[in-house]
Amino acid sequence: MAQRDMSVDPADRSDERHVDPNRTDEARLVGRTPVADAMSALLSRPDEIMLEIGATGELLVARLRAVIAALLLLLPLANALGGGTLRSTLVGLAGAVLINLFAQIWLPLARRSRRYRWLPFATSAFDVTATSAVLIVLAFNDVPAGLNSMVVWCGYLLAILLTALRGDGRTTLVAGALALAQYGALAAFALLTTAPEQLISSEHGIVTWSTQLQRLLLLGMGTLVTAVIVYRMQRLVEMSGTDGLTRLPNRTWLLHRIPRLLRAAREEGGSLTLALINLDHFKRVNDEAGHHVGDRVLxxxxxxxxxxAEPGEWLVRLGGEEFVLVMRKPIGTAWERVDALRRLVASRPFEVDRGADFIRVTFSAGLAGYPAEGLDLSALLGRADQRLQEAKREGRNRVIARDG
Known part of the structure; x- marks a missing residue:
């Protein structure tokens, strides 16, 4: 069968998307139910874009928590002015001070939440447990006041709903499960150990198994709704950060991921190399074979x-026929790796149709290494592009890692 040497020029860079080459589409295998796919996504660690969104959400929650905690200091004062006992006022004041203390601890940590992966889980657990603690204090004096207090009980729903701002389905499921477990235990203990006459209050009504089961059901429903919201957000973010044609990450993903990779390389004393890859004469493929075939070639x-793909590598589509390969390797080793990939791609021509002609594809690449040749993404891409253009001037189908 004949072979046509069709490659591409780096001119077309319109669609800028990127992808992790280690990521597969196994989650969408035929036969997998949407529910299973959703649960898998919710139980998995979010991608870089979602984590960045979640970090800002964690800070927003921390600020909101600090404001609410400050307002709680007014409740003991209102209780005292309303004729409450000194004991209840002091208990309320102690609780408000404790919540304020933790709110001030969480706030500075939230400003660097990407460094503390456990923080969203810890703060969500704190919000749920703080609600339970208040209900326990109320129930200790008057069981109906604790178990029938709708205002305080809504703290559970608020804690669960706020996990949506973190963009991590795992925190939603943890907060929901913790709320169900803590409130369920509190309700069961009170109903099983309290005399029937103490479950009746003229002010707070009657505590029954039915009403408590309804509240547990509402907590489960709140968790489910919030989890669906988080899942929907994750899918929308994934679509915005993923190339629709190749399913690779795009530039948006790269912009969020690279700073963390550079920081890790700096702190660990490691190496990082970017390879800017461009398919040779790809415009000719589109012109002679059509854009549909061009898409199949890509x-x-x-x-x-x-x-x-090897561990520690990320393949990103910048747009058109241009890609970036990020490697945790020094530039010399990275050159050997990319040159091997160049030979591999050249040895695997694309068969347009069974029995039809092959299209032989080659690429040119320019490399740049961190930190010697750039301290940020813009500088590294600029140096890599200079070497890519040099590779094209020298005849294409080659990899250049040093200035000529």
């Missing part, structure tokens, strides 16, 4: 690169 190249 997916073919991505498939070859994905199949040979």
């Amino acid at each position: 997916r073919h190249v991505v498939s070859v690169l994905r199949d040979s």
Whole structure:
């Protein structure tokens, strides 16, 4: 069968998207139910864009918590002015001070929440447990006041709903499960150990199994709704950060991921190299074979690169026929790796149709290493692009890692 040497020029860079080459589409295998797919997504660690959104959400929750905690200091004063006992006023004041103390602890940590992966879980658990603690204090003096207090009980729903701002389905499920467990235990203990006459209050009504089960059901429903919201947010963010044609991450993902990779390389004394890859004469493929075939060629190249992906590598589509390969390697080792990929892609021509002609695809690449040749993404891409253009001037189908 004949082979046509069709490659691409770096001119077309319109659609800027990027993807992790280690990521597969196994979550969407045929036969997998939408519910199973949703649960898998909710139980998985969010991607970089969602984590960045979650970090700002955690800070927003921390600020809101600090404001609410400050307002809680007014409740003991209102209780005293309303004729409450000294004991109840002091208990309320102690609780408000304790909540304010923790609110001030969480606030500075939230400003660096990406560094503390446990923080969203700890703060969500704190919000739920603080609600339970207040209900326990109320129930200690008057069981109906604790178990029938709608205002305080809504703290559970608020704690669960606020997890949506963190963008991590795991925190939603943890907060919901903790709320169900704590309130369920409180209600069961009170109903099983309290005399029937003490479950009746003229001010707060009657405590029954039926009403408590209804509240537990509402907590479960609140958790489910919040989890669905988080899942929907994750899918929308995924679509915005993923190339629709190749399913690779796009520039948005790269912009969020690279700063963390550079910081990790700096702190650990490691190396990081960016390879800017451009398919040779790809415009000719679109012109002579059509854009539909061109799209299939792109997916073919991505498939070859994905199949040979190694740990610590990220493949990103910048747009058109241009890609970035991020590697945790020094530039010399990275050159050997990219040159091997170049030879691999060249050895795997694309078959347009069974029995039809092959299209031989090659690429050119320019490399740049951190920190010697750039301290941020813009500088590294600029240096890599200079070397990519040099590779094209020298005849294409080559990888350049040093200035000529």
